[in-house]
Amino acid sequence: MLAFILRRILQSVAVLAAVAFIAFALFTYTGDPVTFMVGQDATQEDRARLRSDLGLDQPFYIQFGRFVGRAVQGDFGLSLRQGRPVSTLLKERLPATLELAVTAALLAVLLGVPAGVYTALNRNSWLSHILLAVSLIGISLPTFLIGILLILVFAVILGWLPSFGRGDTIALGWWTTGFLTKSGLKALILPSITLMLFQMTLIMRLVRAEMLEVLRTDYIKFARARGLTDRAIHFGHALKNTLVPVLTITGLQLGAIIAFAIITETVFQWPGMGLLFIQAVGFADVPVMAAYLCFVGLIFVLINLVVDLLYYAVDPRLRIERLAAAN
Amino acid sequence: MNTIQHLLARASMILVAATLTALNASAATFRFADQGDALSMDPHSLNESLQLTITANVFEPLVGRGKKLELVPLLATSWKQTAPTVWRFTLRQNVKFHDGTPFNADDVIFSYERSKADGSDMKTKIGTVKEIKKIDDYTVDFVTNEPFPILPDTINTWFIMSKVWCEKNNSTTPVDVRKGKENAATLRANGTGPFMLKSREPGVRTVFTSFPGYWDKVESNVTEATFTPIKNDATRVAALVSGDIDMMEPVPLQDIDKLKAAANLKVLQGPELRTIFLGMDQSRDELLFSNVKGKNPFKDKRVRQAFYQTIDIEAIKTRIMRGAATPTNLMIAPGIKGFVPDLNKRLPHDAAAAKKLLVDAGYADGFEVGMNCPNDRYVNDSAICQAITAMLAQIGVKVNLMAETKVTYFPKILSRNTSFYMLGWTPDSYDAQNALFALIMTPSPAGQGLFNLGTYSNKRVDELSAQIASELDQTKRNAMIAEAFKIHGDDIGHIPLHQQALAWAMKKNVELVQLADNFNLLKWVVIK
Numbered sequence: 058m059l060a061f062i063l064r065r066i067l068q069s070v071a072v073l074a075a076v077a078f079i080a081f082a083l084f085t086y087t088g089d090p091v092t093f094m095v096g097q098d099a100t101q102e103d104r105a106r107l108r109s110d111l112g113l114d115q116p117f118y119i120q121f122g123r124f125v126g127r128a129v130q131g132d133f134g135l136s137l138r139q140g141r142p143v144s145t146l147l148k149e150r151l152p153a154t155l156e157l158a159v160t161a162a163l164l165a166v167l168l169g170v171p172a173g174v175y176t177a178l179n180r181n182s183w184l185s186h187i188l189l190a191v192s193l194i195g196i197s198l199p200t201f202l203i204g205i206l207l208i209l210v211f212a213v214i215l216g217w218l219p220s221f222g223r224g225d226t227i228a229l230g231w232w233t234t235g236f237l238t239k240s241g242l243k244a245l246i247l248p249s250i251t252l253m254l255f256q257m258t259l260i261m262r263l264v265r266a267e268m269l270e271v272l273r274t275d276y277i278k279f280a281r282a283r284g285l286t287d288r289a290i291h292f293g294h295a296l297k298n299t300l301v302p303v304l305t306i307t308g309l310q311l312g313a314i315i316a317f318a319i320i321t322e323t324v325f326q327w328p329g330m331g332l333l334f335i336q337a338v339g340f341a342d343v344p345v346m347a348a349y350l351c352f353v354g355l356i357f358v359l360i361n362l363v364v365d366l367l368y369y370a371v372d373p374r375l376r377i378e379r380l381a382a383a384n
Numbered sequence: 385m386n387t388i389q390h391l392l393a394r395a396s397m398i399l400v401a402a403t404l405t406a407l408n409a410s411a412a413t414f415r416f417a418d419q420g421d422a423l424s425m426d427p428h429s430l431n432e433s434l435q436l437t438i439t440a441n442v443f444e445p446l447v448g449r450g451k452k453l454e455l456v457p458l459l460a461t462s463w464k465q466t467a468p469t470v471w472r473f474t475l476r477q478n479v480k481f482h483d484g485t486p487f488n489a490d491d492v493i494f495s496y497e498r499s500k501a502d503g504s505d506m507k508t509k510i511g512t513v514k515e516i517k518k519i520d521d522y523t524v525d526f527v528t529n530e531p532f533p534i535l536p537d538t539i540n541t542w543f544i545m546s547k548v549w550c551e552k553n554n555s556t557t558p559v560d561v562r563k564g565k566e567n568a569a570t571l572r573a574n575g576t577g578p579f580m581l582k583s584r585e586p587g588v589r590t591v592f593t594s595f596p597g598y599w600d601k602v603e604s605n606v607t608e609a610t611f612t613p614i615k616n617d618a619t620r621v622a623a624l625v626s627g628d629i630d631m632m633e634p635v636p637l638q639d640i641d642k643l644k645a646a647a648n649l650k651v652l653q654g655p656e657l658r659t660i661f662l663g664m665d666q667s668r669d670e671l672l673f674s675n676v677k678g679k680n681p682f683k684d685k686r687v688r689q690a691f692y693q694t695i696d697i698e699a700i701k702t703r704i705m706r707g708a709a710t711p712t713n714l715m716i717a718p719g720i721k722g723f724v725p726d727l728n729k730r731l732p733h734d735a736a737a738a739k740k741l742l743v744d745a746g747y748a749d750g751f752e753v754g755m756n757c758p759n760d761r762y763v764n765d766s767a768i769c770q771a772i773t774a775m776l777a778q779i780g781v782k783v784n785l786m787a788e789t790k791v792t793y794f795p796k797i798l799s800r801n802t803s804f805y806m807l808g809w810t811p812d813s814y815d816a817q818n819a820l821f822a823l824i825m826t827p828s829p830a831g832q833g834l835f836n837l838g839t840y841s842n843k844r845v846d847e848l849s850a851q852i853a854s855e856l857d858q859t860k861r862n863a864m865i866a867e868a869f870k871i872h873g874d875d876i877g878h879i880p881l882h883q884q885a886l887a888w889a890m891k892k893n894v895e896l897v898q899l900a901d902n903f904n905l906l907k908w909v910v911i912k
Binding site: 086087088089091092093094095096097098099100101102103104107110111132134135136137138139140141142145146149205208209212213216219220221222223323324325326328332333335336338339340341 | 507564794
């Protein structure tokens with residue numbers, strides 16, 4: 058087990074290095090931040106000096122090398138746009154993104170799994186039809202449209218919820234949370250629904266398909282023959298056996314939620330890392346873009362690791378195979 | 385369990401407190417939004433209008449601008465030229481910074497030194513100043529390298545910081561990203577202005593409170609103001625309509641009528657000082673992006689004029705800008721010192737005449753040319769370029785349009801890697817000389833023509849522009865400005881298009897002043 062984790066950590070370092078390398082290769086095409094770092098009247102000379110002092114006139118692999126050299130010492134440099142340390146910026150924005158992503162992921166699982174089970178068990182009920190129709194909307198409508206529609210209905214027309222932002226937050230150490238204020242919770246509702254809708258429908262459809270598959274298998278028939286209750290069959294045997302693929306997808310989707318909350322964050326002006334990244338792209342703020350991409354890479358690696366470990370917990374066969382292989 | 389109870393108790397306390405403040409100050413809080421945010425609270429870090437309009441509430445210049453952009457005394461009570469190269473400023477007495485320290489000549493000299501440091505973007509504003517001499521605590525002399533008649537006009541966004549505060553907070557220079565060290569002035573601010581910076585969360589919200597010790601009586605009844613950047617157009621509009629904010633800008637053109645029709649909202653529109661124009665490469669012997677080989681069609685005035693006359697500016701105004709534009713024939717807007725109303729008459733739109741000019745120039749079959757255009761910098765910029773592409777097709781010119789984001793656009797055109805481009809310009813000093821210097825003079829290493837990206841060049845215009853910079857006699861100066869613009873216009877050195885309109889939307893109970901330089905100062909905001 059330990060060896061497995063160690064190997065994964067080594068792999069993740071390689072993944073991060075690859076992410077950073079590709080990122081720097083792409084930065085050649087993202088534009089020149091110096092244009093925006095100085096006002097219109099700055100002289101050509103000042104611009105050129107700034108560019109060379111920042112090393113922006115160097116080929117990308119040299120810029121990449123410098124970045125890695127500093128990053129291993131924990132120094133991600135200053136944001137060219139804000140003149141503040143990149144690590145501080147990410148730390149400031151992390152709570153907003155994580156709270157939104159975790160809320161959305163929890164909602165997606167808590168609503169998606171029961172809905173999937175229900176629609177699998179009651180294939181012809183009217184509620185199943187409605188759920189499936191709604192899920193079609195979730196799959197097919199683009200995120201920004203859902204967000205704008207929600208704002209239109211709940212903020213503009215009904216006036217129940219705020220149209221943008223995160224509301225009031227409370228600082229717990231360096232972490233800021235919106236969970237403890239009324240305005241924070243209200244502000245969380247629309248963005249988390251926007252962000253989770255696609256994930257929820259995905260989980261629901263996956264659970265439904267898997268359940269239908271499992272319910273046809275022989276051991277379910279035998280279980281019925283044994284006279285087990287429906288409850289035990291559905292949840293103890295059927296659902297449990299659908300969980301491995303659901304876990305994989307949910308795990309990967311959590312990574313995707315964190316990494317690609319960008320659109321939701323932009324529509325709701327949610328002060329998370331996605332918004333920070335979009336602003337950085339609009340400025341060609343290389344240090345922020347590089348650090349953010351590496352961070353997202355790290356999140357994916359970590360989530361994959363956790364998912365792999367969860368397989369062991371959920372699926373006893375893996376534990377046995379592993380033991381057998383070790384022996 | 386205990387912690388949860390504790391947290392809940394704390395949360396409800398905060399809620400109660402929030403409700404109470406809302407009740408107390410409901411008549412005088414102001415929440416406003418813009419599509420972007422100031423990048424720093426440091427007034428010397430970036431010479432950009434949004435940054436300066438935010439920091440202008442906290443900091444003040446010696447000479448400021450009034451509601452009609454006229455010069456008004458702020459930290460200086462009077463100024464005069466005591467010699468051709470010396471401007472004497474008498475400073476205001478009994479002015480205090482927000483931390484209580486008094487303002488005097490040392491702060492002016494300190495701010496001058498700070499603005500010259502690496503990391504400062506204010507170098508050009510005080511670039512003509514050789515030194516500042518302290519005569520006494522409330523009198524300073526600005527000594528310039530050459531006679532500089534418009535010095536007071538050029539320093540209205542050059543803000544004074546407190547020497548004591550900066551030294552105490554280790555912020556005696558602006559942040560220099562090359563050195564990799566941040567400083568306190570990025571997030572905190574101590575000025576003499578009518579508002580104090582209460583809190584600053586970059587990209588989230590910036591809160592101001594009124595400064596009780598301000599030296600002047602303030603029109604505004606706002607005691608607390610919250611600024612929020614909202615990048616997405618639709619969200620910004622929704623935030624205003626739903627009442628989450630009191631004022632926002634810019635209003636997307638397609639939403640102006642809708643917001644005007646809303647019962648509790650109003651839209652304030654006015655021409656901006658920025659002029660949008662097209663430039664053409666007139667120096668290369670062969671265009672970089674064209675099918676014409678061995679010669680450069682833009683070197684022929686007839687071709688430039690044909691382009692000019694083919695563009696139907698009225699159609700652009702009504703169809704693309706929905707009326708929110710003022711067509712122009714000059715490279716500067718009304719409101720800029722030196723504007724010449726007599727010269728502001730466009731050549732008629734006449735595609736037939738244009739075609740004839742093109743035939744005379746030897747391009748009967750037209751030609752192909754590449755055009756560069758931003759798609760996120762000016763109002764409907766890429767739509768304008770597309771329309772121009774279609775218009776030029778009428779005279780047989782095939783334009784290969786390359787519209788792209790400003791992040792990649794500006795580096796490209798600044799390296800003069802273009803044949804035909806779009807640009808917008810507001811003279812930073814609100815004076816014609818700046819436009820002549822940056823846009824029209826022949827490019828040189830000394831800084832002239834930095835944005836003359838098509839390298840228009842006329843000796844007489846260069847001479848005049850150089851003289852204008854140091855001419856002290858107003859009448860002579862205006863005559864020279866008029867002559868320079870006349871020559872440039874006759875040469876069709878550029879193709880001016882229009883001044884885009886500012887569009888701000890707010891609740892009906894908000895009274896404020898919309899300055900043509902897009903400044904929105906809290907000291908003039910009154911909530912009824």
